[in-house]
Amino acid sequence: MTVEGRRAQPLDARDSPPLILLVENDAATRMHAANEMLDEGYEVVETENAVEAMSILKGRNDFDAVVTDIDADHAPGGLALVRYVAQRYGGMEILVTSAPTEGIPDPIQCKFVARPYADGALIAEMRRLLEGLVPQSFGRQT
Numbered sequence: 491m492t493v494e495g496r497r498a499q500p501l502d503a504r505d506s507p508p509l510i511l512l513v514e515n516d517a518a519t520r521m522h523a524a525n526e527m528l529d530e531g532y533e534v535v536e537t538e539n540a541v542e543a544m545s546i547l548k549g550r551n552d553f554d555a556v557v558t559d560i561d562a563d564h565a566p567g568g569l570a571l572v573r574y575v576a577q578r579y580g581g582m583e584i585l586v587t588s589a590p591t592e593g594i595p596d597p598i599q600c601k602f603v604a605r606p607y608a609d610g611a612l613i614a615e616m617r618r619l620l621e622g623l624v625p626q627s628f629g630r631q632t
Contacts, residue, residue: 508620509533513543513558513571514587519605523557526613540571547579555583555619557612559605572600583619587612 510532514520517538524534535553537543543558556575560568568586575582584600587607603615 507531507533508554509535509552510616511543511546511553511556512536513538513540513556513568515539515559519559523607523612527557527616530613530616532616540566540568540574543571544574547575551579553579553582555585555616557585557587557616559587576600585615585619 510527512520512524512527512534514523514536515538520536520538524536527534535546537546540558543556547553547556556571558568558571560572572584572586575584585603586600587603588605601615601619603612
């Protein structure tokens, strides 16, 4: 059974920006990615590992996307989180960083951004991932 969350709501019914769960074990990388997303107008909840992320997800279903590093050094790691999100939260977008495309089981739908990110690459992929979900009023003010 999947849980849909806010993504199932029509865009015009929203009164808040997209909510992102950011999972990254490296504090500097996590802070940089979170700052980019906040500058773009997203709401961000940060955590450093998949176990914490799964715990956060069990308590709420309002995330629009999960951005996770596939961290081979810390069990269960990002791959387990990707599977967990895909099985339980079918409407939630998944963006995986620093991972080769092999290893993600079909038919899990997710996007990849290689690390280290080129300037703007993470946000560009987030925009594509959340296309149609982000009204202009939630974006960066210029």
